[in-house]
Amino acid sequence: MVEWITSPGLTGYDAALAFMEARVGTIAAGEAPECIWLLEHPPLYTAGTSAKAADLIAPARFPVHQARRGGQYTYHGPGQRVVYVMLDLNRRGRDVRGFVAALESWVIAALAEFNVTGHIRAGRVGVWVERPDRAPRADGQPAEDKIAAIGIRLRRWISFHGIAINVEPDLEHFSGIVPCGISDHGVTSLVDLGLPVTMTDLDLALKRSFERAFPD
Secondary structure, three states: OEEEEEOOOOOOHHHHHHHHHHHHHHHHOOOOOEEEEEEOOOOEEEEOOOOOHHHEOOOOOOOEEEOOOOOOEEEEOOOEEEEEEEOEHHHHOOOHHHHHHHHHHHHHHHHHOOOOOOEEEOOEEEEEEEOOOOOOOOOOOOOEEEEEEEEEEEEOOEEEEEEEEEOOOOHHHHHHEOHHHOOOOEEOOOOOOOOOOOHHHHHHHHHHHHHHHOOO
C-alpha cells in the first residue's frame, strides 16, 4: 500500500525536508509504507546539486533553500502542486532512468485528463507543452513552455523530492531564477493555458493515473 497525504495550506520547506528525511528512514527500515505527499509551499527558490550561481537572478526576492536533489534552480509557491514521492526502488526495480521516465509518464497521463499533451524533450528536464498560440521559435519549431519540473534524490534506494506541477502559481515569480537552467523557453500553468483546473481536480487525476505509471 502507498499512503497518500494531502496537506492543506502552505507547508514550510524545512518542515517538508525533515518529514521526508524521517519517512525515508522508516520506509527503508520496513516500519512505514511508501508515501505520496501532496502539498503547496510558500514562495521560495530551491537549488539542486547542479545549480549555477548565475541562474539565481533575484537572490533577495524569496528564501533560497539548498535542496540536495538533482537539478538546478526551481521555484515553489502557492498554486503549484508539489508531489513528494517516497517510493522503494528496492522492490520497484533499481533503475534510476526508468524511475524518472515513470514519473514523467505519470505527469503526462494526469495532464491528458485535461486534454493537455505533455512532452519530454532531450536535454530539457521536466514536462513541456507546445504553444501554438505563440510565434514559433527562430528555428521554426513550435514555442514550448514548461508545465512541470522533476527532481529526485535517492537514499538506500528510497526516493524523495519529486514533482512540481503548475496549476495556478504567479508565473512572474519564476523570473527571479533561470528555471532549471533553461533560458530560451517559458513557464506555463494549467490556468495559463485557459483551463479552469483546481488543485483538487489535479490531485484526483494524479491518483487515477498513479497505478498505470507505477504498477505493483
